[in-house]
Amino acid sequence: MLRAPIVRGTQLLSKWSLRSFGVPTRRGQIHACRLSSQAASVLTKVEDYKPGDHLNGFTIEQVVPIPELYLTAVKLNHDRTGAQYLHIARDDSNNVFSVGFRTTPMDSTGVPHILEHTTLCGSQKYPCRDPFFKMLNRSLSTFMNAWTASDYTMYPFSTMNPQDFENLLSVYLDAAFFPRLRELDFRQEGWRLEHENNQDCNSPIIFKGVVFNEMKGALTSPEQLFGIHLQNKLMPSNTYSHNSGGEPLNIPDLTWQQLREFHATHYHPSNARFYSYGNLPMERNLELIDKLVLQKFDKIEPKTEVPNETRWDEPREFHVHCAPDPMAADPEKQTTISVNYLLGTITDQYESFLMSFISSLLVHGPPAPFYKSLITANIGSDYSAYTGYNGSTKDASFSIGLQGIKKEDLDKVKQLIEQTFDEVIQTGFESERIEAILHMIELSQKHQTTMFGLGIISSLMSSWNHDADPVTCLQVNKHVNQFKQSLKDNPKFLQEKVRQYFKENSHKMVLVMTPKEDFKKQTEEAEQQKLSEMVARLSTQDKEKVFQTGLALAEEQNKEEDLSSLPTLRVSDISPQLVRTHFDLTNIGGVQVQCCQQPTNGITYFRGLSSMKTLPDELLPYVPLFCGVITRLGAGDMSFQELAQREELKTGGLGMGTHLVQYHSDVMSYEQGVTLSSSSLDRNLPEMFSLWTEIFNRPTMSDNDRLSTLVRMSASDLAMSLANSGHAYAMKGASSSLTPVARLKQLMGGMTQVTFMKGIAECEDMMETMTKLKQVASHLLNKENMRCAINSSPEFMSSALSELESFLETLPGQAGNNEAMFVKQACGFVPSQERNHYELPFPVNYMSRGIQAVPYTHPDFPTLRILARLMSAKFLHREIREKGGAYGSGASMGTDGVFKFYSYRDPNSINTLESFSHSVEWAIKGDYTQQDIDEAKLSIFSAVDGPVAPSDKAMTFFLSGISDDMRQQQREGLFAANKQSLIDVAQRYLTPNAQVTAEAFLGPENTMSQDKAGGWKIHKEAM
């Protein structure tokens, strides 16, 4: 997909919430940005301000340089309204803005969530529906979103273009502070009674509404349901006992009037926190925000403070239910249990740092005590959802448990948890473990990626929302030093904390969730009862109004909208020239090495690529599993725990992945291999390479129990990914018969792979699998067909290369291949028309159609790319999402040479396939404007010109052989596309029978695919 659709999420608790700033997790690091000589000027300018200075209606409260993060924080307060403001000056052109409000509902009607939706239905200055979605096509934004958490609602965006920043700022501010909030918008987004068929007053009256349906869908996820129960029951006395997203049965109690009142009292400057970040001048932001918003308000007392939770005298236990999971590998193992502890308040920043640190020690990775006692014991499939530290509520919490266990094992898990705490209190943590976590903090501060500004506000918002000082929260080194001192003063310091927070804590809750056969039926009956009660109360007059409102809403939705009020960038604002990246190619002992000098801030990034050229076909399906386990089994004299420990202590992790790319100039040729990737502080580079040396030369491939643990985790991840990424699986299915590389992607990452992994997970004995993995290793773990890349600072590059040289000398095999790519031409591949239905017990479908098209360097490729975007935004979105009721849809021109259509969480199937066809007719008719084409170009360029972190520079060339010259040519092709060329390519590639076409979908039983004439092949293997 070229651009992910805006997803408005309701965040509850964050899984793996080691989110307190500075403690990285493998699943999501806090990001950093580029640095350059300009850094000084951006920072010194704001450092001239002093507390007490007045500026554009604001008073400066603090100016604090934080050298370890290369930034200066400025905290301000708005004089007239009391609005709080945090500016982070940093030499990063990916500027961020966000406004957040403390939204603390006292019921489960979902009022903050429905409000978040309704504010995006048009505002005073921009009276059009869904301005965020529309701005996607008029902007070069690098991020746009809005979300409702348990106690705040936040509206952030980022962009690298200064004009775009002001455009988006204006749209965001107007949406948040001056939304129209019309009753029809509330009915559309929140809830309404409406006839099932809104044109027919004799059809039954049912509940409708975007949030109503969204929450019904969300609560079908057992993990989400578990998270909601967890929070509601652990903090029962105030706002956290309610569901801020909305309980489907409570949503219909919300009135339009209540929604407007909630907006007036909560979306008010006196209850707001503004944030800006980057290299744009702070003064201009203050001036605009003061002028556009703050001058129009007076101060109020929002009274949104959340009191601390009253502590319990004794532990509690709750038992809740969910629907059985039809996809579960073992139906007997569907119980989840977690033990939860309420900790200190998150506004105590050092204590929060400490608790998230201890949580990392306890649960993170194979050397952690809970990993050893719970995961390695093979009782369940994985940790329970929300395991770890959680700092997203005013009082923090810690959760530990297992999912996918047998009911009979509940007591055993409880015992193991108690026992593990006892052992930790007794023996403490190894000093190497503590060093490893400190090392990860250091690495995360230095590692620079592209979303640093957004990372900061996401990690600050929860504690700032409760009036913690956001600046202190950023001072990671202060906390680290205090921590080291405490440990020096008292070596048993951590053990005492564990005793205090876990052993002696009576605010403790056991939560058990088990499936119940009639859970779904009961939920439906409860909704039906609520509905009949409400319908019974309707007078004849009310009923007439229900019908009329339904008609009015339908009419409103079909209206052509006037978007002229929305600001837009122009295509001429985009630079015609690509920003080029310099790198050198060299050869070390027969291995080609790419060196790219970047301001990497003391970290060296290594990538390797080992070709699968010699691998026999029957071993191909094992490659993803091989990549997933080979760095996690142990190597040389190291057990898997010891290897993981060395990784955390000396590196940013060692990773291996499947590599499949189409050759940029031929749809029938491709490269297949595995990638290696790792990074380390410059000083640790020798240790990093020595770990790779052990893995290449002496991997431990004998521990079948360990393999079985890893297989189960990976199979359950894959099964879970089906519902979230069903469209990606459908697209892979619809492409697999069209190009050789797409066929391999299906085999190694599509439904074929899911079925394959399910089969392996069901095997009791891992012996045969281990044998296959050993064969894969013998083909891939050598330097015979290898190339490498190093991204490092100019000062360190030559040292890095000599370390690489020593490493390569240790590898088996004879290098001597000097090809830039290991391109393989598929012989005998003939594209064919296939139709595949992957039958799965979902309530919705994921549809896709693929059409064989052209490779990256073909002159039609950029035109097809623009066409795909145009069709997505101007046709498919309306037909499949707005009219069809699917969550998402689109088209894309992929680098696998296939033009693809898709839909996401789609109630339809045959209609959607027809819409795909109609979009082609629409494209050929040319019934769109120059503005429409320009919007498609802007949208493509915002992806093409997105920020690239120093660690990732020149990776496009390394991985796919696409040079800057080719990218410049592509760029010119994108600019050149016009209506005639769009019509031409639509005719040449997309009309029926022009090229080979295939279709695939994921979804439940379907009469369409059962019709023999359709030629569908039905697969039930993955169920």
Ligand SMILES: [Zn+2]
């Ligand atoms: Zn929502």
